[in-house]
Amino acid sequence: xxxxxxxxxxxxxxxxxxxxxxxxxxxxxxxxxxxxxxxxxxxxxxxxxxxxxxxxxxxxxxxxxxxxxxxxxxxxxxxxxxxxxxxxxxxxxxxxxxxxxxxxxxxxxxxxxx
Amino acid sequence: xxxxxxxxxxxxxxxxxxxxxxxxxxxxxxxxxxxxxxxxxxxxxxxxxxxxxxxxxxxxxxxxxxxxxxxxxxxxxxxxxxxxxxxxxxxxxxxxxxxxxxxxxxxxxxx
Numbered sequence: 001x002x003x004x005x006x007x008x009x010x011x012x013x014x015x016x017x018x019x020x021x022x023x024x025x026x027x028x029x030x031x032x033x034x035x036x037x038x039x040x041x042x043x044x045x046x047x048x049x050x051x052x053x054x055x056x057x058x059x060x061x062x063x064x065x066x067x068x069x070x071x072x073x074x075x076x077x078x079x080x081x082x083x084x085x086x087x088x089x090x091x092x093x094x095x096x097x098x099x100x101x102x103x104x105x106x107x108x109x110x111x112x113x114x
Numbered sequence: 115x116x117x118x119x120x121x122x123x124x125x126x127x128x129x130x131x132x133x134x135x136x137x138x139x140x141x142x143x144x145x146x147x148x149x150x151x152x153x154x155x156x157x158x159x160x161x162x163x164x165x166x167x168x169x170x171x172x173x174x175x176x177x178x179x180x181x182x183x184x185x186x187x188x189x190x191x192x193x194x195x196x197x198x199x200x201x202x203x204x205x206x207x208x209x210x211x212x213x214x215x216x217x218x219x220x221x222x223x224x225x
Binding site for chain 2: 042048105
């Protein structure tokens with residue numbers, strides 16, 4: 001299965017700042033996704049990262065707050081903008097390789113906002 | 115957004131016991147997946163189910179795709195300490211790869 005690397009693995013940020021999270025895959029994949037996992041909760045889909053076009057956001061998530069890039073088939077970034085303590089979560093990248101294979105996840109980025 | 119209901123929410127068992135958990139939805143899915151998440155890591159895929167009524171095993175794990183397409187079950191036999199973690203079910207439909215996740219079942223093994 002595809003190997004997914006997320007950076008940074010964790011960070012502590014100040015209120016009002018922004019952080020960009022990177023997701024690198026070791027092979028070309030059909031689809032990439034970004035999820036949020038709030039403390040003690042399940043995973044919620046933020047958006048589908050589309051290669052060469054704007055991401056598709058789920059209800060409750062907007063581009064101004066979570067801008068996403070996907071310049072090619074192996075890389076995507078998620079930015080958490082103007083952070084507040086409520087944004088403290090684990091942010092996870094996942095990939096759908098295609099060819100009937102199910103989604104696989106990176107180890108996530110643990111974000112704490114002071 | 116929609117979530118799948120998992121039960122139980124948490125389990126406290128002794129090593130060697132069998133474990134059963136389930137996942138229910140108000141709508142049908144064409145694919146059911148079971149993931150396990152350890153502390154500090156992302157979810158790892160355990161079993162994928164693609165056909166209603168399908169029963170699939172992966173070592174000590176057995177999962178079933180409910181015949182109504184609205185539920186799935188995961189069983190773990192003879193639990194061992196490394197089974198500790200949070201188990202998530204997830205569903206999606208053909209042509210739409212977005213996953214809907216369950217609420218999770220936290221498994222703890224009592225010494």
